[in-house]
Amino acid sequence: MQDDAQVFVISVAAELAGMHPQTLRQYDRLGLVSPSRARGRGRRYSLRDIATLREVQRLSQEEGINLAGIKRILRLQQQVERLEAQVEALRAFAEPGHRVFTAGPGGEVVAVPRGTRRRRDERSTAGALVLWRPSGR
Numbered sequence: 001m002q003d004d005a006q007v008f009v010i011s012v013a014a015e016l017a018g019m020h021p022q023t024l025r026q027y028d029r030l031g032l033v034s035p036s037r038a039r040g041r042g043r044r045y046s047l048r049d050i051a052t053l054r055e056v057q058r059l060s061q062e063e064g065i066n067l068a069g070i071k072r073i074l075r076l077q078q079q080v081e082r083l084e085a086q087v088e089a090l091r092a093f094a095e096p097g098h099r100v101f102t103a104g105p106g107g108e109v110v111a112v113p114r115g116t117r118r119r120r121d122e123r124s125t126a127g128a129l130v131l132w133r134p135s136g137r
Contacts, residue, residue: 008049019057032056
């Protein structure tokens with residue numbers, strides 16, 4: 001079974017996490033653990049959700065962290081995971097022989113082997129000026 005497979009109903013998830021189902025509902029309302037919903041709007045939890053519930057319980061009981069702090073910790077952990085995946089994807093471009101970048105036909109960044117040039121698309125406007133601005137600014 002995959003960690004992200006949403007298969008457990010709330011009663012089973014609560015038992016596996018060692019919590020009361022009402023606690024899971026409260027965590028869902030607070031945005032700590034947001035399970036998927038079935039057709040009848042019933043919550044469906046994955047193994048990953050259950051592991052997160054156990055981590056929430058550990059942080060709360062053993063570390064004494066309040067729920068707002070736990071929510072922030074979980075959000076930061078998710079951000080770290082996304083950034084690590086992004087770094088791994090970028091490392092593939094930085095390996096020897098793939099250090100040269102050029103613009104693709106849609107404006108995307110494309111890695112090309114050293115000593116080669118990307119052929120200009122005949123449909124593109126020759127000599128067009130492209131202004132690049134980082135997103136979010």
